[in-house]
Amino acid sequence: MTYSKYIMPLAMVRRSLEHFGIRPSAAQAEAIQSYAAILLQWNQKVNLTSLRDPSEILERHFGECMFAASAVPITGGRLADVGSGAGFPGLALKIACPELEVVLLESNFKKSAFLSEVVRLLHLDGVDVVRGRLEDFSVRAGYADFVSARAVGNFDRILLWARRALSKDGQVLLWLGAADAKDVSSRRGWRWREPIEIPGSQRRVLLVGRSFPT
Numbered sequence: 778m779t780y781s782k783y784i785m786p787l788a789m790v791r792r793s794l795e796h797f798g799i800r801p802s803a804a805q806a807e808a809i810q811s812y813a814a815i816l817l818q819w820n821q822k823v824n825l826t827s828l829r830d831p832s833e834i835l836e837r838h839f840g841e842c843m844f845a846a847s848a849v850p851i852t853g854g855r856l857a858d859v860g861s862g863a864g865f866p867g868l869a870l871k872i873a874c875p876e877l878e879v880v881l882l883e884s885n886f887k888k889s890a891f892l893s894e895v896v897r898l899l900h901l902d903g904v905d906v907v908r909g910r911l912e913d914f915s916v917r918a919g920y921a922d923f924v925s926a927r928a929v930g931n932f933d934r935i936l937l938w939a940r941r942a943l944s945k946d947g948q949v950l951l952w953l954g955a956a957d958a959k960d961v962s963s964r965r966g967w968r969w970r971e972p973i974e975i976p977g978s979q980r981r982v983l984l985v986g987r988s989f990p991t
Contacts, residue, residue, distance in 0.1 A: 783814035785831050793835035797844045797976050799873070808872045808899055809839055815895055816863055823887045825863040841975050842866035842927070845950055845983055846873040848973050853877055854922030857942060859911055860884075860929035864892055866952065867925065871904055878903045880921070884910050911938050919944040927952035932961050940966065940988045951984040958984045966990070 790806050790813075801809060813834055819825055828834050842865045845851060853876040858867030861881040871879045881904065883889040889908040896904045907914060911934065924939040924947070926932075932951070939949045951961065958972045961984060968989055972982035 780811070780814040780818045783817040785810055785813055785835070789832065790835060793832055794840050794843070797836075797840040798847060799840065799843050801872075805872055809835070811899060812864075812868065812872070812895055813839070815891075815898060819891050819894075823891060825888065825891060836977065838863070838865045839869050841952065841978065841981065842869035843873040844975060845925075845952075846870060848983060849923075849948065849950065849985055851877060851923060854944075855880065855920070856923040856925055857916075857921040858882060859924060859926040859935055859938070861892060861906075862888055862927075864895060866927050866950070868892070868895060868901070868904070870925070871901055872899075879905070881906045882911060882914060883908060911935070914938075916942045918942075919947075922947050923950060924948075925950040925952075932957070932964075936961075936964060936967065936988075943988060946987065949986050949988075951986075952981060953984060954980050955982055958982050962986075 787806050787810055790809050816825060828837060851870060851874050855878040856870060857880045859882050861867045861883045867879050867881045871877055881892050883892060889906055892906045918941060920942045922944050924942055926935050962969045966988055967986045969984060969986040972984050975981050975983055
């Protein structure tokens with residue numbers, strides 16, 4: 778399978794990420810370039826994203842996800858990404874933070890196959906793709922420093938799992954609409970930061986919280 782016809786110019790990659798405050802290194806820009814090309818190719822046969830425009834993919838998927846690395850911030854540790862889909866935010870954050878260990882949880886066979894292909898082609902170390910349902914993925918307390926989820930819904934299910942999985946000072950990161958952020962912020966047993974506005978988005982925010990005993 779060839780991805781060459783889907784390759785975007787590196788200048789386009791850099792320009793699309795600028796207003797998120799992201800200035801990728803040469804290696805990071807090339808990884809994003811390759812990842813986006815693989816995504817566009819696979820998306821011809823597997824429904825990975827509704828976006829078709831390359832600049833939208835760079836901004837909405839890579840920019841909005843990688844923005845969290847500085848907003849939270851994230852530098853290292855282990856991140857468990859729930860319902861990874863096409864790898865956002867998990868793989869995008871791995872590119873932004875090479876020291877981050879990432880576990881991608883995805884129940885769909887074709888999507889998990891795509892994730893494994895990206896990991897293989899980009900030679901990403903410290904990434905595990907786990908195919909299965911969240912409820913079936915049993916972990917010890919303190920397993921993850923971060924639990925992330927983007928556009929997956931069913932927040933009670935995710936927060937219940939995150940409460941068990943997170944380390945003492947671990948954080949959950951949710952990409953969601955402003956109305957959902959207000960609703961989730963009312964959940965007992967969590968302390969939430971004020972929703973973080975995502976540059977260029979009028980509807981989506983990043984919600985970050987820590988659990989505490991109820």
